[in-house]
Each structure stands twice: as C-alpha cells, then as structure tokens.
Amino acid sequence: MRSLTDKIECYLKVLIDRSDDYKVEIQRAELAETFQCAPSQITYVLGTRFTAEEGFRTESKRGGRGFIRIQKLSEKRLAVGLTQEQACMTIDDLMSQGILTVREAKLLINIINRIIMNLDDEISDYIRSEIIEGALEVLEG
Amino acid sequence: MRSLTDKIECYLKVLIDRSDDYKVEIQRAELAETFQCAPSQITYVLGTRFTAEEGFRTESKRGGRGFIRIQKLSEKRLAVGLTQEQACMTIDDLMSQGILTVREAKLLINIINRIIMNLDDEISDYIRSEIIEGALEVLEG
DNA sequence: ACCTCTTTGACTTTATTTGACCTTTATATT
DNA sequence: AATATAAAGGTCAAATAAAGTCAAAGAGGT
Structure with missing residues (x-):
C-alpha cells in the first residue's frame, strides 16, 4: 500500500x-x-x-x-460500460470539440455498431467503454 | 556495445x-x-x-x-479471429499502404491492446477481427 | 558528413501532506 | 431567551515529492 x-x-x-x-x-x-x-x-x-x-x-x-x-451508491450507478447510444454521443462530442476528426469518428462509430450486433449487452457495453477510453488515451496523451 | x-x-x-x-x-x-x-x-x-x-x-x-x-499483455493464439499480434501487423500494413494515418493506427492499436486484457481469448480474438473489418469498411468504402 | 538513435537537463504538471485560520453547531451560562 | 464557549468539520495555500515534456547535445554506424 x-x-x-x-x-x-x-x-x-x-x-x-x-x-x-x-x-x-x-x-x-x-x-x-x-x-x-x-x-x-x-x-x-x-x-x-x-x-x-x-x-x-x-x-x-x-x-x-x-x-x-x-x-x-449502488453498483448500477458506477457500472463501467456505455450503451451504443451513449458511446455514439460521446464520439460526437469528441468530434465537436475537435479531438476526433470526422473520419476517425466514423471509424469508431462503425466499429461500435459492428460490435453491438453479435454479443450480449454486458460485454458489448464494456467493450464500448474500452474503445472510447482507448481512443482518448491516444488522442489526449 | x-x-x-x-x-x-x-x-x-x-x-x-x-x-x-x-x-x-x-x-x-x-x-x-x-x-x-x-x-x-x-x-x-x-x-x-x-x-x-x-x-x-x-x-x-x-x-x-x-x-x-x-x-x-498476453498474446495467445486461437483458430478463429485475430491474435493481438496479427491484428497489430494488419494495422501496420494498412498504415504502410497509406490507408490509415499514423494517428488512426495508433488509435486502433491502443484499442486492441486494451480489449485483450479483460476478456477471454475467444471473445477478444473475435472483437479484434471486427475492429479491423469495421475500420476497413469505413476506409475503403 | 549525415542520419538516426541516445542521453541529458531545464522546465512543467500532478499528487500528497501539513498547518494556520474560518465556519457551523451544540451546549452551558447568565 | 440571549449569549458565550467549546467542539466539531472546512478551506486554502505552501512545502514537498514524484513523473512528464521537449529540445538540444552526443555517439555510432554508413
């Protein structure tokens, strides 16, 4: 510690x-x-x-x-994970702020929309948040 | 030396x-x-x-x-999907061919490396291939 | 000589720890 | 009831302790 x-x-x-x-x-x-x-x-x-x-x-x-x-507070509120809609909104915001280019945003949104299709909710929520965080890490670091 | x-x-x-x-x-x-x-x-x-x-x-x-x-990070191989290494190599290739910018490549590689960590192999191999295909769909379309 | 990779150090940013001083509240005293 | 006092917690800025950045200088190989 x-x-x-x-x-x-x-x-x-x-x-x-x-x-x-x-x-x-x-x-x-x-x-x-x-x-x-x-x-x-x-x-x-x-x-x-x-x-x-x-x-x-x-x-x-x-x-x-x-x-x-x-x-x-209950775990529900601190669940890490983004719904498809939340993830897409976040990407849009990042684009508005000039952090992502239009092309990069499209790329990420397409990836996200693909991933949602074949997995159950819990996992895909998790993946989405990792995608966003992974992208931010590169873009802001 | x-x-x-x-x-x-x-x-x-x-x-x-x-x-x-x-x-x-x-x-x-x-x-x-x-x-x-x-x-x-x-x-x-x-x-x-x-x-x-x-x-x-x-x-x-x-x-x-x-x-x-x-x-x-671990790199394990599986039959279906892409290993971490294969995915990174593919991204590198796409970058060499001018299909991806350096920044986009970094972004994808970071996402891939993040996702590998917390999921079991079968799923993460699958996700990697979806990420690559999802990216290609936008970039080539 | 030139190019790339290494090495350095001055400056920046972030996190922790402390202490002096401030505000709020309960309770005792007049 | 009004006031004084004591017993809490709050704030904020300084001191200290890390790691990060970046450009410039150095070294090795062709």
Missing part, C-alpha cells in the same frame, strides 16, 4: 464493505489521530477518493456531535 | 518475466539512480521499448509516492 492517502482510502473502504448498509460514519479528528496525520488529510482523502464520480456520497456536520458519513 | 537503453530494457524485461503477474512497478528516480542516468532516460526507454505496439501497457502516477507500472 502506497501513500497515507491510499491507506486511509483502503481502511474506509473495508469499513464500508463490512457494513450492511454501505455506509460508514467517522469523526474526522479521531481518524486523523489513528493515522497520525493532520485532520485536513482526511478531507483530502474524501475529496479525491470518495467523489460522486467514483460512486460515493458524503455528508457531514460540524460542531458538537459532528460527523462525516460516507455512503457507497 | 549495448546502449544504456538496451540495458535498462533488458533489466525491466527480466523483472517482468520473473514476476507472476507480468507486471513490474518501479520508481523512475530510483531506477535512474541505479543506472546512473537522468530520470528522463527511463521515460525514453518506456517510450521506445515498452509501447502498446510491442504489447506492453504502462501506467504511472506523479507526485508524492508516484510510480511507474509496466505490464506485459
């Missing part, structure tokens, strides 16, 4: 996984004490590892009896 | 071969120290010897506790 941030992330995720309701509630100062770090470190971990994008929701309250509650 | 680049390449490939998961993780500055060279030399080695085209994938993280991870 690498950084302190990674350790705290891992610790919290274990707690969440062990809970029955996908939630965990902590006290910032106390957790900071456990890991011998600044309280703002905890805030940092939340801000980088438990974002909405990653499928988490956090609530907190200040003052006496304050707390931080982290909730993991 | 082999170059430093060759030595570093060899060193990393030995590490990967000895690993059980076809991966190795290094710290750029540390490896540079080991070989008494500039850190950017390591970046150069990765860029010339551990490319997607050669069947490797690299990930990295900057900042505190940063790292570089290199993974060798």
